[in-house]
Amino acid sequence: MAAPERPSPVTDRLIEEHADVAYAAAFRLTGNAADAADLVQEAFLRAMAKAELYDPAFAFGPWLHRILFRVYLNRRRGAQRRREVPLEPRTDDDSGPADLPEQDGSESPEAALERSELQRSIAQALDSLPELLRACVILVDVEGRAYDEAAGILGWPLGSVAGRLYRARRLLRERLSEEGV
Amino acid sequence: MICKCVQSLMELYLQGRLAPFQTRWMKDHIARCPGCQKELQVWQKLFSGLRAMPAPPAPAALKTALKASLRSRDRQTAPEPPLAFDFSVLIPQPSMAWAFGLAAFLLSMSFSLFGPGVISQSCSDQSLTVCPLDQEKP
Structure with a gap:
């Protein structure tokens, strides 16, 4: 060997x-x-x-x-599942889903606040998805990979990825409606 | 009814996964429907929010721990020192097993073809055997 x-x-x-x-x-x-x-x-x-x-x-x-x-x-x-979902933006230096990327100077405080709220709602909605659906969304919608690439990574047929992605997006949309977005 | 149909196709419309005639139909409807315009905005927000999700960098401690764990794993799986005598020569190789199997097969075949064989339990064709039917013949 x-x-x-x-x-x-x-x-x-x-x-x-x-x-x-x-x-x-x-x-x-x-x-x-x-x-x-x-x-x-x-x-x-x-x-x-x-x-x-x-x-x-x-x-x-x-x-x-x-x-x-x-x-x-x-x-x-x-x-x-055991997840620690932060509901508020963190104040310490530990990074989290509610953290925001660096702001540029052109964005108004109102727009930044609205974006922050939206990011937090989306992060919470993503957290609430089942694991398989969340994996699809992260690969395709967050990381921007193609369907076939995601299918290769997950080891699923292309149709399974497309179907789960469709369900995941519908669930995300429903969660955002519940949040009032 | 049309709005429901349009809204069910909204995500595919935004992803550019509809046929050209469907895209034109969606565009025409959205242009004159405030409800579907609002729905489109929500889907756009969702997709842009997902794409802009922040990604925290890996902590420096994680990289250090990774390197350390790979080193400790390497120590645990280090190869053992070689023995004074190489016993592997005594272990039959698959090719040798095939050769022995073939030899055994040929030997058994040669007994069947050329050897004395086993004494038959059925009616023998040797002249010593007298068939009772032949004795009853006049």
Whole structure:
């Protein structure tokens, strides 16, 4: 059996390059920092354990993404969800779904407030979705991936992705109506 | 009724996934329907809000922990030192198993074809055996 690769500058470089994207997806999926970090760590460990299956002709990022989503779906299957959903914008330095990107100077305070409220409503609505539907929305509507790419990551047929996405968007729309958007 | 139909297609309209004639029909209806215009705005807000969802960067501690856990995993799965004697030569290889199997098959076939075989339990064709029917013949 071939000896596993020692963590090398290459491994460190992969962590530096892909940890942020993986963590962002994990945070949106899990809804809290601790679970997101745990998910990213497990995805990286699995990726390194299965390094012999990796085809260097393809990018490492999508492969890691696929592992991350599979780990998430397998872990959540049959398990009770435990999510920490912040209802108010956080005041400490811990990042969260209600945090906003940097404001530019051209936006008025009213517009910024409205956008903040909308972001919070959307984050809450996204949190309330079932795991499978949320995974679809995050891949397609949040990360902007194509349907077939999302199907490849999730390991589902294209029709399943389209159908779940349709249901997820309807649910999001209903939640926003309940919030008065 | 038309508004309900239009609103059910709203997300596909915004995603550009409708046929050209459907898109024209939707555009014409939305232009003269305030209710559907409002619905369109809500869907636009939803999609733009989803696309603009903030993504927190990975904490520096996570990257450090990742590198450390990969190193500890590497230590745990380090290869064992080689033995003084290589026992793997004693383990039959699959090709050898096939060769032995073929040899055994040929040996058994050769017994069947050329060997003495087993003593028959049925009616023998040797001359020592006398068939009772032949004895009763006049």
